[in-house]
Structures are given as structure tokens and as C-alpha cells.
Amino acid sequence: MNRVHRLFACTLLLALVLTLGGPALAQDECTVKIGLVTDVGRLNDQSFNESAWKGIQAAAEQLGLGEECYNYIETQDTADYIPNIELFIDEGYNVIITSGYLMTSATREAGLLYPDVYFIGTDQDQTTTVMVQLAGAAEETAVFVYDPIPNVAGLVFDESVAGFLAGALAGQMTESNVIAGVYGTDIVPPVPRFGMGYEQGAKYVNPDVEVKAAYHPGTPDVAFVDAQWGSETAQTMLNEGADVIFAAGGTTGNGGLIAGCTAGYPVIGVDFDQYYTVTEVQSCIITSATKDLVNGVRDLILAVADDTFVGGNVFGPAGLAPFHDWEEKIPDEVKAKVEEIKGMIAAGEIETCPVDDEKYGAACIMSGLGRGLPDAAMVMSDYCSACHDAERIETNVAQGLDWWTTTLETMMSQDGGPELTADDVKVILQYVHQ
């Protein structure tokens, strides 16, 4: 018996040693090779990683690519982002998808390093942070300047569109004419975009509706994992007469979904189709306000394949998940109305995000969408022309962001210099940085 064991072990060891010098693995032929680098998380996360992977699979199917043409690496350590991207590139991959906003800087860095490789970063706003000393301010202010790289696409979403459609559905479904939204922190712009869209959409279909909204008061690290708060807040709103709950905010939101469902009211999920991720609420979830990562990723890969890829911020489809168990229960005219609104948004006939909202309007301003930013020419004529002519701006356009930031700071610090807001600085920097 023991001898057999020993023999087995020795044979295996021998086999191992022999194979170490074996022949190179066969290389394959693919028109594009697609690699997914996950953030620090697993592939089957029912969230960003999994959706990106499904998008890749969909694109591969459409392009007729074999399984050897796409693959993934699960990142284990933040320090490995670039090495993992390079591992794909060394293996001949030419389309790299990186998952989630944490990988923004690594992806942009790799994009500059490998201009011949296409990069698709999900949820990655293509901006550069510039620290500006505004006149009279105690500390420097961070200004995010849109800074596209030709071979890097940041797949982002206008959450207000999905929120608007969710609101349009909730506004029609409510019987008490009171609906509620339970959200993560408003510090993270996508959250108020969902919230404002929801309110706008509900009021659009039902001007009399009352929309209650509560944002988690904590910082981002707690605001999305506080199921207790989400649950209690939802209950409070139900007690105040709300009969539809929209919950947007990670685990916090899930708490709201479960509370609403337990009380027997319809609920609306967020980001992905939560029918599958929060299975406890399958009987009450009427839809989810989704960021369609799957189709967003797929479309960008297809754009690479037919040579129409453009870098910078690319807005993926945001909309509603299927109604699932409620398919029969939602009246056809309600569905028709939602469809009609969807078409009007796509045609640009409805503005889903109120830029002039006193509190959250700034969240509507998204780089690459251009919505709501003051006009560059207007800012220039308002401020610059007081001291110098436009020609002086044009001759220095190529000086770069650093030079312009310093120059603006110098001008602002002078007596009688322009009193620019952070948005003005952003517009000017964006104008000269094109």
C-alpha cells in the first residue's frame, strides 16, 4: 500500500518535472482578442465584473470569435492593475476592458503607454483632476477637466435617464399619490442623478404626486452598506403614506427594498436587474433603474471591430430592467407611456436632469455630455476681455493644463482680477485643453 503511494507521488513528480520543459502552447488566430481585468473582486459578482464579462461574451458571439479570443484576469491586489493589463497585452490581446471606477487611473496610464491597444473602462469618467487656488478661498479646489485619450473609452451612464423612467413608472403605479426614494450619499454624483431623475419622471406623468427623498447622511464608505438605515427610512416613508419605494444605494438600498416588500408594497431596484441580486423581493420588484453595462461594453467592442471606436466618455444605455413577475400586473397603458417617454428622451425632447436644481443641479453636469456647463465664449467675454483680447488666449492654447492653471491662479490673485467660480475655471480649462 505504502509503496503504491510512494510510486504514485514519484511518478507525478517526474511527470511535473518533465512537462516543465514542454513545448509552447499553440497560438490562435482572432480578429480581436478581448481581455477583462476585474477590480479587486471576483468575476461572478452579480455586478460590474459579471456584466462586463457578459458584454464581452455577447460581442464575441456577434463577431463569431472562439473562446480562445477572450479571457479574464481577476485582480487580487490593487498594485496588480497595470501588470494584469500588461499580461494581456504581452499575450497579444488588443482590447482591454477594465472594471469599475477604482481602475480609472491605471487604465488611463496604460492607455498612454500602449496607444495601439483599445481600452474600455466601465464607470470610468475620463477626467483629469486639477487643483486650483480660487481667489479668496482658504484651500485649493478640485476641478475635474474632461481629458479624453483617443484609445481609451470611459463607459459612463446618465443615471437621471434611468431614474426618470423609474419615476414615470412609479408615478403611474401609485394609488396614494405619494412615492419614496431611499438613496446612498448625495456626495457621489450618480446618486442624486438617480434621485432627481426619479422625481422629474414621476412629476412628468403625474403632476400631483408627492416624491419623498432621503439621502444617507454618512460618508461614502458607510452610506452604501447601511441596510439598517435603508430599512428604517423606507418604513418611515411608508408610514407617511408612500406606496412605491425606489432604492438606490448598494446594501443601504437593498435594506429599503426588503422593508418595502415586507410591508407589501412595490419596489424598484437600481444599477442592475435586482430581481436576480435581491431574490427576497422577487414578488414585489416591479423593475430596476439600470445601467446597461452588458450592451454598453458589447457596443464598444463592436465599435473596435468595425473601426468606429472613439475615446473619451461614452454614454451607455441607461433604462429599465424587465418587469418580471409584474409583467401581467402593470397595465398596458402604463407600459405604453413609459415606452413613449423612453423614445422622447432618446430624441432629446425631455431633459431628465434639472441643472438649475438648487441643491443637486451640479450633479447633472457630466463631462462629455456638455449639459449645463456655462458657454466657454460667454465666460471668456465676461471675464477675460476686461483685461486682454481673445487673440492672447488663442496664441497660448497649446501651453497645457499646468501652465493654464498657474496663469489663471495668477490672474485671479491680482487686484481687480477675475472672480471665477470652480465651474468657470473648468469651462476655461476645458476650452483650452482640446
Place this chain on the structure above:
Amino acid sequence: MTTETDASRGAESKLGLFSRRVFISILSIVLSLVIGGAIIALSGGDPIDGYLGLWRGAFGKEKAVVETIVKTTPFIFAGLAVAVGFRGGLFNIGVEGQLFVGSICALIAGYAVELPPGIHAAFALLMGALGGAVWAAIPGYLKARTGAHEVITTIMTNYIALRVINWSISQNGPLRLPGSALPETRRVLDSARLPSLTDTTPPLHIGVVIVIVAVFFVYWLLWRTPLGFEIRTVGLNPSAARYAGIKVERTIVLTMVISGALAGLGGAVQVLGLLGYFTTGFNVGLGFDSIAVAMLGSNHPFGVAAGALLFGVMDAGMKTMQLRTQVPRDIVVIIQGLILLFVAAPLLIQPLFRLRQVGEGEQVSISATWGGEG
């Protein structure tokens, strides 16, 4: 038994003990690879292909070799930290936290102070080691003074370290990079970065040299100095050590300080050598994996280096394995778990290979201090 056979057995065991330990470790690795291979085969993969991919990922080309070395480095630091603790009879689970504290201290020293290049890096490394040492001294002192078990207290200090650091890099946290939307810290100055021997990513930073020095230092400390003798004596039998006039309490605290300094130095090397800043998901789990590394290496510095290399190879190679052969990286985690199981419970494999039991007393037992008066 006659004295003659006793004497010869003693000589044999002294000579054979080292090789037997090595043998157990190697057997554990082989057995784990065999079982891992069986699991790959059962799940429809080709084990030979999988291991081939693992090997190529770790040694296939220059960049891969660099990554393997760079991944091995922190395992050695942390493994040495655990090993020193074990030698002193202390199960320092707090290496994870001490590593983080070392990272953060080195980071602060790296951006808040201005010094000439070289000196700055050395200063930041020193601060990292100091941070880890101080953080480890707390459970050491609690153990020496009150008898509070270090397993419990170091788990607690881990939580405290992780929470405080997470807070400090969260929105408006004191270490947060101003204006960043990500949970990341300010960058250390270039003068504090460890110079690199290559221009690859990751860079082959000189932390690799430092860790080799650390291996020999720990060997020298444990077996060539009076303090090392005291540490080992307290580890084997605190009561006898006390009887022999060794200040047991002082030795316990010093053991933790040395252990923590090694962990802190490891964390400092990671920050100064790799990223140049700290963010979430950096270094996570190193401190826990290194417990397996230390046990695989029989708590001997050279053994730790070898065990760390194995873990470094697996960590660096598994991505290529997954990429080329579709064998999921989880198989590596399973193999690492199996290795730990076999090394920690040699009884499992001894009967399989008719190995004689490792001599009592020579074996460093992790349970030596449970319930002991320490």
C-alpha cells in the same frame, strides 16, 4: 534501552531532524499538488497544462520572474515576522495589521518630510519598521503584563489598524489625496521611493535586497545572540526560562517588537517600492498567508524564504495559468490551503510515508502558549 542506543538516536535525530522537517514540507507540497491536480482533472481541466501555465506565469520571461520576486518579498518579511513570534512562543496573528501600520508610517514619512534621496527612503523604511514595532508592542505588553492572550489581542489590533486606515483614506480623511474620487492617499516624494533595478511594472525594487539581509539578520539574531537564545528558550518553556533567570516578560515584549518591526518593514517596502501610495485592496491578506509561509518553513528564516518563494510563484503564476489553460485561480488557493493543512498537521501524512514522529520538544507547537501562564 541502553545509553548507547539513546545516544546514537539522539545524534541521528539531531542530524535527521532538519532534513525530516524539510521532507515533511516537500511532501506536503507534492501531496497538495497531487490533490490539486486531481481537482483540476475532476472539474474537466488538464492538470499538467494547468501547472505548466503556473510555471510559465512565474518564470516564463523576465517580467514574470520580476513579478515572482516582487510577490515573494512581502511574504518573506511577513513570514519572518510570524516565525520570530512562533520561536518566542507567540502566535502573532497581528502581522496583517502591523504590515498596514508600517505601510502608513512609511507613507507619512515619505510625503510629509523632505530629505535628500536615499536618506529619505531609509528614513521612511525606518519609520515603517518603527510603526510596526510599536503596534506589535501593545499586545506584547498586554501579554507580559496581564497575560492577555496574544491571539485575541492581535486580532483586535488588526481590526483597529484596518478601520483607522480605512477612515483616514475615506472622503475628507487626513491621508486622502486631495481632490481624488478614489480611496487613495497622497503620493510619497520621489526621494523616498525605493530605487528600481529594472524599468518593468512592477519594478524590481531594492526591497528585494533588504529582505535577503533581513533573512540573514533573523538567523543571526535567533541563533547567534543572547537575545535570540532567550527568545527561543521562552518559546520552548517559559517556566524553565524564568527558572534560568531569563526575564520572560521583557523577552515577550521584545519578541513582539522584533516581529512587528519585520512586518512594518515589509509594509514600508511595499508602499515605497511598488505603488508609492496606499489605497484599498493593497496588501490585503499578506499577513494571514504568511502564517502558512512560516509554518511551511518550520519557522526557520531560510525555510521561510523558501516557503515565501513557493507562495510568490503561485501568486505570480496563477494569472497566466487561468489565462492560458482556463484552470481557475481558485485552485491555487485550494493548494495553498492543503499545504497549510498538511504542514500544520503532520500526523496526516506521517503514516502515509512511514515517517517517524518529529522529536517532542523540538517541535515548535503553535498551541504551546494556550492556557499557559506565559
